[in-house]
Amino acid sequence: MNKHQIAAKKYLSQAFGLNQRIESKLGQIEELHDLATKATVTYSDMPRNPNRGRSTMEEAICKIIDLEAEINKDMVALVELKKDIISRIKAVECAELQTVLELRYLSYMRWEEIAIELGYGIDNVFRLHRNALDQIRIPETIQ
Numbered sequence: 001m002n003k004h005q006i007a008a009k010k011y012l013s014q015a016f017g018l019n020q021r022i023e024s025k026l027g028q029i030e031e032l033h034d035l036a037t038k039a040t041v042t043y044s045d046m047p048r049n050p051n052r053g054r055s056t057m058e059e060a061i062c063k064i065i066d067l068e069a070e071i072n073k074d075m076v077a078l079v080e081l082k083k084d085i086i087s088r089i090k091a092v093e094c095a096e097l098q099t100v101l102e103l104r105y106l107s108y109m110r111w112e113e114i115a116i117e118l119g120y121g122i123d124n125v126f127r128l129h130r131n132a133l134d135q136i137r138i139p140e141t142i143q
């Protein structure tokens with residue numbers, strides 16, 4: 001791969017990385033929901049320590065709110081990034097090359113899946129991918 005192909009691949013791969021971070025945060029929220037809904041009762045005639053911090057449920061809810069705000073911000077960034085990637089893929093003249101790029105960078109398909117989808121051998125898919133990367137115009141800030 002030449003320098004332009006590597007830079008194009010790096011740019012197009014950003015959507016996958018951002019999507020993975022969103023998925024990870026959603027998993028964390030699910031775990032925090034589970035933690036927050038677990039009810040544990042402690043019966044004691046001893047007075048509650050006034051210096052003790054917030055309850056486990058309260059802390060979990062605060063973390064959930066923070067994570068949800070991060071996810072919303074990441075989702076907006078992902079939508080904007082995907083819009084830009086789509087416009088750059090659509091600028092590629094050959095529909096076959098566009099399809100390879102869309103399947104890889106927007107549908108996050110593995111190479112083997114793309115080969116099956118298109119009915120090509122894997123080597124042919126790699127060749128098409130390299131040709132498609134050559135035609136991608138990457139932002140100046142990435143180059």
